[in-house]
Amino acid sequence: MTGTSEGWIDLTGKLALVTGAAAGIGRASAMAMASAGAVTIVLDRDEHGAAQAANAIQAAGGRAIARQLDVTSEPAWHDLADWLEREWGRVDILVNCAGIARFDRVDEAMFETYREVFGVNVDGTLFGMTMALRFMRKTGQGAIVNISSTASLKGNPAMASYGASKAAVSHFTRSAALETNRAGLDIRINAVLPGFTDTAMAQAVHDRFDEKLGGHDKTLAIFSSGRAAQPEEIANLVLFLASERASFVSGSTISIDRAQGA
Ligand SMILES: NC(=O)c1ccc[n+]([C@@H]2O[C@H](COP(=O)([O-])OP(=O)(O)OC[C@H]3O[C@@H](n4cnc5c(N)ncnc54)[C@H](O)[C@@H]3O)[C@@H](O)[C@H]2O)c1
Known part of the structure; x- marks a missing residue:
């Protein structure tokens, strides 16, 4: 497989894990890691989707293995760690991409959605980081990319739990990066904050607003600088941050939204 960034980003010899890799941004990120030469572990709670993504990577000449993982399950992360130890003995890159969005408001009963959203987006990311850091501390190197969102940057009356x-x-990303930096480890931890990106998740949000605002063009104009990003456009930044080309980037939370939040 010829790389997206052949000769510029080379992940040959690296083991990369991507959660939420059956679809959307995660799938594009897994494809990007593999196209740069990494052996890529495609993780998703959707077993069939993960297998399909891994097959697509292999068909394009990359190396990928699919494994089912529900990121909210701590025991499942332990099982994954045991398997990684047995089979590979290392983790070089982790992309925490699995995420869900729900509509909720603070002035309504929201604890169900809050727990569900925090379970996947926050617990899932923390379980992933702590697992990967155990491996990375052994080699003293690694890169973690957490997928946050521009929805984190200001109040969000439609999806309060999601934004929070x-x-x-983003905040755990900054803290973890400081910890590894102060420990003298070459483990870089960054967050990518996409704006609207053309995936199943964004479609569900768009559908809701198209009706309210009177058409898809209006939704795009308000939320997406006229168009949504393609998942591959987000994956390019994920790939850069996972690579040695970003050797001085850590603790950063980087928006990728064509100035929508400016
Ligand atoms: N699409 C956007 O506009 C947008 C914008 C900003 C941030 N994001 C973030 O990007 C990430 C990817 O979103 P997407 O738009 O590609 O969504 P998507 O719905 O297309 O894909 C999400 C993937 O995560 C998986 N997943 C969900 N819960 C899981 C769990 N408990 N364990 C394992 N896998 C699980 C799903 O099966 C799916 O394959 C999410 O963290 C999302 O919050 C998306």
Whole structure:
């Protein structure tokens, strides 16, 4: 497989894990890791989707293995760690991409959606980081990319738990990066904050607003700078941050939204 960034980003010899890799941004990120030469572990609670994504990577000449993982399950992360130890003995890259969005408001009963959203977006990211860091501390190197969102940057009256969960992801990212930096480890931890990106998740949000605002063009104009990003456009930034090309980037939370939040 010829790389997206052949000769510029080379992940040959690296083991990369991507959660939420059956669809959307996660799938595009897994494809990007593999196309740069990494052996890529495609993780998703959707077993069939993960297998399909891994097959697509292999068909394109990359190396990928699918495994089912529900990121909310701590025991499932332990099982994954045991398997990784047995089979590979290392983790070089982790992309925490699995996420869900729900509509909720603070002035309504929201604890069900809050727990569900924080379970996937926050617990899932923390379980992933702590597992990967155990491996990375052994080699003293690694890169973690957490997928946050521009929805974390300001109040969000339609998806309060979602925005808050992504703010938590960004903040844990900064704290973890400081910890590894102060420990003298070459483990870089960053967050990517996509704006609207053309995936199943965004479609559900768009559908809701198209009706309210009077058409899809109006939704796009308000939320997406006229168009949504393609998952591959987000994956390019994920790939850069996972690579040595980003050797001085850590603790950063980087928006990728064509100035929508400017
Ligand atoms: N699409 C957007 O506009 C947008 C914008 C900003 C941030 N994001 C974030 O990007 C990430 C990917 O979103 P997407 O738009 O590609 O969504 P998507 O719905 O297309 O894909 C999400 C994937 O995560 C998986 N997943 C969900 N819960 C899981 C769990 N408990 N364990 C394991 N896998 C699980 C799903 O099966 C799916 O394959 C999410 O964290 C999302 O919050 C998306």
